Amino acid sequence: MIIISDKAYNINMKDFNEAVAFHGHTCGGLAMGYKACELAIEKLGLSFSEDEEVVCITETDSCTVDAIQVVLGCTAGKGNLFINNWGKNAFSFYRRDNDTSIRLVANPEFMNVNPEMAELRPKVFSGAATQEEIDRFHTLSHMWIDEILNMPAEKMYLVKEATEPLPGHARIYNNVTCSVCGEQVAEGLAPVIDGKHVCIPCLRK
Structure with missing residues (x-):
């Protein structure tokens, strides 16, 4: 059960508030990611990946x-x-057990934020906004989150x-131990130079 702005959302997967707790705050971007998961679960039959059963390649950070x-x-x-920033x-999602995959791309027609x-x-994030403007921004932001969570995910993302x-x-x-700095480094990421392992930071010096 998800409670945002006194509205409830029933989604058969992890609660949105769990994502909020992990992220540290609620925002439209987090809600967009949540809806991408919802659509990926629907299309590929995904569940929570305890190990590497589900793989995601994201094109944003x-x-x-x-x-x-x-x-x-x-x-x-x-x-x-x-x-891949x-x-x-x-977002591309992959299910290893049956070799299925999907790429979800934000629909440009949906991405119309309230003017x-x-x-x-920019005023709020630069610190130039008045308290009244800050309060108004947060009100609009929560309205935007409500809209995202209420909207069918297929309207928000193109399925490719x-x-x-x-x-x-x-x-x-x-x-292994880097021969230059003496620090430990994963063997596969330590090239051998003149018969000795060297870590990447030392190679860059």
Whole structure:
């Protein structure tokens, strides 16, 4: 059960408030990520990924990604979340057990933020807004979140074929010691120079 602005949303997956708690605040971007998960679950029959059963390649590093981590269990640490920061609200989801995938791209026709909210945003985030303007911005923001959570996900996202190949399973490396700085580094990420391992930061010096 999701409660936003005294409205309830029944969605058969992890609660939106869990994503809010993880992210630290509620916002339109987080809600957009939540709806992307909803559509991916519907189209591919996904469930929370305990390991690497579900993989996501996201084309943004925005707030949307935190919802994907919470709802579908795609995380960098497990090796099933890959971020290509191309500035696009686009997400490719992969289901390993049946080799199915989907790419969701934000529908440009949907992305029409309230003009008043768009005008207030730079003032609020720059610290130049009055308290009245800040309060108004937050009111409009919660209205925007309500609209996102109420709207059918298929109106928000274009459904396309995934173009990126399914990434391989996460690899686990032994640690070796960098011959320059003396710090431990994953063996697969430490090139051998003149017979000795050197970490990437030391190579850049």
